[in-house]
Amino acid sequence: MAVVKLEQLSKSVVQGPSLSTGAIPTKDWMDTPAVFKPGNFAYQAKVEKVEYLDSQKDLSFPNAREWSPDEDDWKLPEDWKEIILQGLKERLDKFRSLKIFMDCCVRCGACADKCHFFLGTGDPKNMPVMRAELLRSVYRNDFTLAGKIMGKMAGAREMTVGVLKEWFMYSYQCTECRRCSVFCPYGIDTAEVTMMLRELLHLVGVGINWILEPASNSNRTGNHMGLQPHTFKDNVDFLAEDVENLTGVKINHSFNRKGAEVLFITPSADVFAEPGLYTAMGYLALFEEIGLDYTWSTYASEGGNFGLFTNNELMKKLNAKMYAEAKRLGVKYIIGGECGHMWRVLHQYMDTMNGPADFLEVPKSSITGTVFDNAASTKMIHISEFTADLIRHNKLKFDPSRNDHVKATYHDSCNPARAMGLMDEPRYILDHVVNNWVEMPENTIREQTFCCGSGTGLNTDEIMELRMRAGLPRANAVKHVIDKHDVNMLSCVCAIDRATLTSLMDYWNPGCGVCGVSELVGNALVMKGENRQELTEGLRTLV
Amino acid sequence: MKYAFSFLAVIALILIAWLGSQIPGMEYLFGVAIPYLAILVFLGGFVYRVMQWAKSPVPFPIQTTCGQGKSLDFIKRDKLDCPNTNSEVIARMFLEIFAFRSLFRNTKSELHEGPKITYESSKWLWLFALIFHYSFLVIVLRHMRLFTNPVPGWIQAIELGDAMLQIGAPTLYLTNIGLVLGVVLLFGRRLTNPHVRFISLVNDYFPLVLILGIAITGILMRYFLRTDIDIVNIKALLVGLATLQPVISAEIGAIFYIHIFLVSVLLAYFPFSKLMHLGGVFMSPTRNMKNNTRAVRHINPWNDPNIKPHSYAGYEDEFREYMVDAGIPVEKELPPKKDEA
Ligand code: SF4
Ligand code: SF4
Numbered sequence: 001m002a003v004v005k006l007e008q009l010s011k012s013v014v015q016g017p018s019l020s021t022g023a024i025p026t027k028d029w030m031d032t033p034a035v036f037k038p039g040n041f042a043y044q045a046k047v048e049k050v051e052y053l054d055s056q057k058d059l060s061f062p063n064a065r066e067w068s069p070d071e072d073d074w075k076l077p078e079d080w081k082e083i084i085l086q087g088l089k090e091r092l093d094k095f096r097s098l099k100i101f102m103d104c105c106v107r108c109g110a111c112a113d114k115c116h117f118f119l120g121t122g123d124p125k126n127m128p129v130m131r132a133e134l135l136r137s138v139y140r141n142d143f144t145l146a147g148k149i150m151g152k153m154a155g156a157r158e159m160t161v162g163v164l165k166e167w168f169m170y171s172y173q174c175t176e177c178r179r180c181s182v183f184c185p186y187g188i189d190t191a192e193v194t195m196m197l198r199e200l201l202h203l204v205g206v207g208i209n210w211i212l213e214p215a216s217n218s219n220r221t222g223n224h225m226g227l228q229p230h231t232f233k234d235n236v237d238f239l240a241e242d243v244e245n246l247t248g249v250k251i252n253h254s255f256n257r258k259g260a261e262v263l264f265i266t267p268s269a270d271v272f273a274e275p276g277l278y279t280a281m282g283y284l285a286l287f288e289e290i291g292l293d294y295t296w297s298t299y300a301s302e303g304g305n306f307g308l309f310t311n312n313e314l315m316k317k318l319n320a321k322m323y324a325e326a327k328r329l330g331v332k333y334i335i336g337g338e339c340g341h342m343w344r345v346l347h348q349y350m351d352t353m354n355g356p357a358d359f360l361e362v363p364k365s366s367i368t369g370t371v372f373d374n375a376a377s378t379k380m381i382h383i384s385e386f387t388a389d390l391i392r393h394n395k396l397k398f399d400p401s402r403n404d405h406v407k408a409t410y411h412d413s414c415n416p417a418r419a420m421g422l423m424d425e426p427r428y429i430l431d432h433v434v435n436n437w438v439e440m441p442e443n444t445i446r447e448q449t450f451c452c453g454s455g456t457g458l459n460t461d462e463i464m465e466l467r468m469r470a471g472l473p474r475a476n477a478v479k480h481v482i483d484k485h486d487v488n489m490l491s492c493v494c495a496i497d498r499a500t501l502t503s504l505m506d507y508w509n510p511g512c513g514v515c516g517v518s519e520l521v522g523n524a525l526v527m528k529g530e531n532r533q534e535l536t537e538g539l540r541t542l543v
Numbered sequence: 544m545k546y547a548f549s550f551l552a553v554i555a556l557i558l559i560a561w562l563g564s565q566i567p568g569m570e571y572l573f574g575v576a577i578p579y580l581a582i583l584v585f586l587g588g589f590v591y592r593v594m595q596w597a598k599s600p601v602p603f604p605i606q607t608t609c610g611q612g613k614s615l616d617f618i619k620r621d622k623l624d625c626p627n628t629n630s631e632v633i634a635r636m637f638l639e640i641f642a643f644r645s646l647f648r649n650t651k652s653e654l655h656e657g658p659k660i661t662y663e664s665s666k667w668l669w670l671f672a673l674i675f676h677y678s679f680l681v682i683v684l685r686h687m688r689l690f691t692n693p694v695p696g697w698i699q700a701i702e703l704g705d706a707m708l709q710i711g712a713p714t715l716y717l718t719n720i721g722l723v724l725g726v727v728l729l730f731g732r733r734l735t736n737p738h739v740r741f742i743s744l745v746n747d748y749f750p751l752v753l754i755l756g757i758a759i760t761g762i763l764m765r766y767f768l769r770t771d772i773d774i775v776n777i778k779a780l781l782v783g784l785a786t787l788q789p790v791i792s793a794e795i796g797a798i799f800y801i802h803i804f805l806v807s808v809l810l811a812y813f814p815f816s817k818l819m820h821l822g823g824v825f826m827s828p829t830r831n832m833k834n835n836t837r838a839v840r841h842i843n844p845w846n847d848p849n850i851k852p853h854s855y856a857g858y859e860d861e862f863r864e865y866m867v868d869a870g871i872p873v874e875k876e877l878p879p880k881k882d883e884a
Contacts, residue, residue: 013658021654024737058850094845096599097828103592104823107747109739110645110668113652119660129742146746146815153548155744181607185645185672186820187829189607219853220861229862230869255871298871299858313850320852328855348604351840374614378837385614392617419605421612421625421834428618443650443662447609447624473652476660 003464006507013472018122020113025124030137030152032125033162034169036070042172042460044068045212050205052216059313061212063205069168074161080204081159085142087203088135091196092143098196101188102139105129111180111190116450117173120469128180128190131170135193138163168206171197173466175455176309176341177414182447194456199311207310211457215306218318222301223268229255229298235271236280236296243281243288243522245543248531251288253296256329260295261366263326266337266383267304267495270516276498278539279338279516285539286387286518289527290367290395294335300325303342304495308349309457316353319345322380323354333363334380338516340413340494341455343382347420351378368393382416384425384493387521391432397526400435405537406489406520408437409481411474411501412449413494423447426493426517433524438485444477454500467500468507475508482509489513491520546734549748553756553805560804561797573800574780575789581807588814593822602843606832613835627835636831640824643669643676671732675725678718679754681705682761685716689778690785711766719762726755746817753809760802772796 004012017023025032050064067075077083092099111128113119118126125131133155140147140156147156157163176191201207214224221228227235233255240251254260266283270276287294300321307315326334336346351357360379363372370389375381390396410430416422423446430437444450453471481487490501490512498514505512523538535541564573610621626632638644651665684701688694706714730751733743764772776793783789813819825831833839859866859873866873 010658014654014656019737019741020652022737025741029741056853058847093599094602096596096601096826097605099596099599100823100827103596104817104820104827106817106820107739107742107744108646108668108672109736109742110649112738112742114650119652119654124738124741127738127742133742144815153745155746178607181829182609183645183648183650185639185643186824187607187639187645187827189605189829192605220858222858228865229871230865233869233871256866257872298866299855313847316847316850317852320850324852324855346837348606348836351836352603352843353846355840370615372614373838374612374835375837377840380837388618389615392615418607418609421608421610421621422614424611424618425614441662448648472658473660476658 003468003507009465009468013120013122013469016122019124019127020119020122029124029130029133030157034166036165036169038070039463039465041069041169042208042210042458042463045207045209049209049212049216050207053212053219053314056219056317058317061202061205061207065205067205069165074165074206076161076164076204076206080164083203084159084164084200087200088139088196089143091199092139095192095196097189097192100186101132101193102136102143104186105132105136105188106185108185110183110185111188114180114183115174115190116177116179116453116473117175117470120453120472121173121466123173125166125170126173128174131174132188132190132193134163134166134170135197164201164204164206167197168201171201172208172458173470175414175451175453175458175470177451177455178418179414179448179451182418198309202311208457208460210460211306211309214457215310215314215318218302218304218306222297222299222321224302224304224306225268225272227268227272227301232268232271232298232301236284239271239277239281240284243284243539246533246535246539246541247285247527249285249288249527249529251284253284253287253294255296255298257295258329260293260329261332262292262294263300263322263329263331263334264294264296264337265300265303265322265334267339267342268302269304269495269499270337273499275502275513275515275519275540276495278519278522279495279498281539282516282518282520282522283337283383285522285525285527286396289525290390293366295329295331297325297329303337303339305342305345306457308341308345315345315349319350320354322350323357326357326379327359332361333375334360335363335383335386336380337383338493338495338518340415340496342495343422344415344419346378346380350380365389367395382422382425383518384422384429387518388425388428391429398433398524399526400433400524402524402535402538403434403520404436406434406436406515406523407485407487408434408489408491408515408520409440409478409485409487410437410445410517411440411452411478411490411492411494411497412445413492413497414449414451414455416493417447417449422493426491429517429521430491433520437491438481438487440477440481444473450474450477452494452497452500452504454503455496459496459500464503468504471500471504472508474501475504478505478512479509482512487512489515491515491517493517545743545745546730546748546752548745549752552749553752556753556805556808557756557760557801560801564797564800564804570791570795570800573804574791574795575784577807578784578803581810585810585813588811589819589822592814592819593826596823596826600844601828601832602845604832604834604836604841605828606834606836607829608834625834627833629833632831632833636825639830643672646672668732671725671728674721675729678721678725681718682716682722685718689781692778692782713765713769715766719758719765722758723755723762726751726758730755750809750812750816750818753805753812757802757805757809760798760805764796764798764802768796768798772799
């Protein structure tokens with residue numbers, strides 16, 4: 001999909017007739033159907049991917065078929081409506097959050113302009129409150145007294161194919177970033193609503209390939225990229241060799257090794273493509289330097305979890321590999337790499353779904369002796385927590401001037417910020433490894449951070465314009481510090497970000513790179529016995 | 544349209560009460576039966592709704608963290624926005640419920656040429672909401688004087704505070720102005736802010752207009768139509784209602800019946816509307832949960848223990864040959880190759 005030119009999009013965002021530029025739609029939203037055309041929807045899941053997932057024990061992904069969102073007939077099962085309404089009823093009974101969020105919204109509009117999709121597209125249905133109303137209207141119609149008696153007057157509407165199509169469109173224009181939830185007086189989290197919508201859509205076979213393919217890969221090969229064990233190992237070996245070439249220090253790492261103290265799991269994207277590769281090199285250098293007794297796993301070779309973007313069952317099934325592998329290998333605890341949605345699952349879901357991990361020990365750094373009580377139950381800690389603790393105890397020697405080619409800023413990924421509260425560990429690390437880094441404006445960082453615009457499996461090329469629009473608030477904040485402070489590097493702790501922000505920067509702010517915090521750690525690390533060349537670009541230097 | 548309908552509906556309600564209460568013998572319907580029914584519906588409905596919510600479990604801890612969580616001891620944590628203990632959660636909830644803290648954060652974004660997006664603090668909604676809700680609360684509390692005999696000291700204290708300005712006779716209550724002002728501001732905001740106007744439903748305009756009707760009839764009664772009503776009889780009736788021995792001993796005045804009818808409608812409407820946010824705000828999982836989820840396991844009652852990962856054995860079976868070739872340890876060795884045997 002050819003992406004619209006920068007000048008054109010810049011104009012269109014500001015001047016195009018949209019609710020965010022002041023043009024008020026004259027039609028009621030219920031009378032405005034969703035129209036699919038190339039570029040405004042992510043491709044439907046391939047038949048074989050849906051079939052594969054459906055064939056797995058414990059999973060249900062029915063109605064695999066050839067179809068396309070821009071065709072009229074979506075080939076839904078005959079009783080699709082009963083399935084959806086029944087599915088909604090079940091979820092209302094299973095999730096208090098859903099009930100409360102359906103009942104309590106007062107349409108105050110505090111969330112309206114907090115969503116990056118709304119800011120970038122101006123589409124009124126991208127206001128979080130509207131997104132939720134798409135479901136709420138059906139909920140009113142079938143599950144509330146007022147809706148049953150008063151119908152449309154009370155904001156109720158019947159479930160129709162048109163409504164279902166609208167759900168599809170707008171639940172895939174939400175990255176479940178939770179920014180809206182921060183501003184809502186009742187904490188209504190439209191991400192939860194989006195999750196429910198996506199679950200409901202899967203019940204009738206409506207899903208996108210960019211999510212279901214990685215998810216099925218992850219189930220089979222252990223990681224989203226579909227790297228088979230030998231390839232996964234090759235990739236890591238290759239990175240280890242690179243580190244050795246650059247620093248002169250031989251990297252000792254292992255795979256599926258029983259009896260290691262630590263199992264290390266990171267998103268497979270880190271060993272697959274730039275710039276994530278450099279972050280992975282940073283991990284390798286760091287672990288080597290401190291002599292950590294750890295192993296990679298090819299079976300649990302994915303930190304991320306695209307199940308989170310489909311339904312609870314798949315999320316649980318994919319996540320379960322982590323504990324299963326930790327148990328099989330007999331490690332003491334798990335360290336997780338840099339990734340946003342991965343940590344949403346690890347922090348808020350894993351223990352509940354797949355715990356208790358009583359075969360593991362409360363994480364205790366063998367280097368500093370620190371006991372990580374905050375992970376006393378999950379037994380899994382974040383690489384930034386681990387690294388910050390090492391720095392605090394002076395276990396690492398840095399030469400921050402090795403990062404002097406970098407003038408960095410820091411992007412809080414949605415999930416660590418708003419679903420975990422991990423904000424200052426990466427900043428603490430940055431303070432020690434780079435001489436120059438600055439914050440973006442305060443309404444765009446920490447709990448108010450803006451999404452990259454392509455999370456929750458929307459990192460697919462066919463919706464590039466949508467992604468660039470949704471990423472605009474983030475890109476704009478970066479531009480601010482580029483103009484003001486000559487920033488040339490956007491650091492983050494998220495593998496999806498490393499991919500998506502790269503496209504975003506190339507589009508809106510060409511010349512600004514993207515890196516993981518661990519890459520900057522690796523750059524600045526003074527290693528024992530090193531024989532380092534002049535690395536003008538740190539771990540990225542070509543030698 | 545939607546707001547016009549709300550006005551029509553409230554006007555219709557006023558007419559019903561006005562005309563209805565004039566029919567001889569109907570005083571008891573409007574003064575006793577309907578208020579009782581409304582209170583029953585309100586209490587029953589409220590409890591029912593809260594119980595309905597409580598029936599659904601909270602399967603996952605989905606707190607929205609709005610600050611640094613508890614991790615290493617040298618990382619300063621935000622106890623209020625990322626609570627880790629019950630008392631911290633209570634503090635967070637207290638500020639949310641009594642100070643509308645999330646609304647205090649509100650910003651207004653604007654798109655400029657460039658493109659450039661700016662965010663400005665915007666506290667209007669917070670301010671309007673505070674004026675409205677606190678005025679409403681004080682008025683409700685003040686009204687308790689009508690149901691009690693003797694009037695408790697705390698109610699008198701509230702009245703005294705509310706009449707602080709000492710203007711006019713009967714003295715002007717600040718909250719009367721506050722409530723009308725609050726309604727007008729919130730209503731005006733709904734009409735003038737394009738985002739909010741777009742999302743507003745009849746469900747949003749109607750309660751505002753209804754409350755405006757209640758406020759105006761109340762103000763008329765207190766300040767302007769005092770001679771038309773008999774305050775002694777009203778008090779007798781209301782104390783009677785509260786003690787379950789209601790009597791209407793004389794003509795009370797139509798304006799009173801209109802007022803009490805609108806209040807009854809509000810009470811009965813309450814549990815079936817968005818007004819239930821009064822209960823919901825206490826129960827929202829994104830706000831009332833602790834962020835200690837890696838330290839203490841949260842239990843999901845419907846967690847399905849049968850969901851298992853794609854097994855390691857199955858994985859190794861599929862890829863064993865590659866694994867052995869690559870020198871990755873395996874659980875089961877490859878079967879000896881036939882031609883070598
Ligand atoms: S901020 Fe909350 S209550 Fe207000 S419109 Fe948005 S979801 Fe509804
Ligand atoms: S979760 Fe994020 S993307 Fe979704 S509606 Fe809220 S602000 Fe928008």
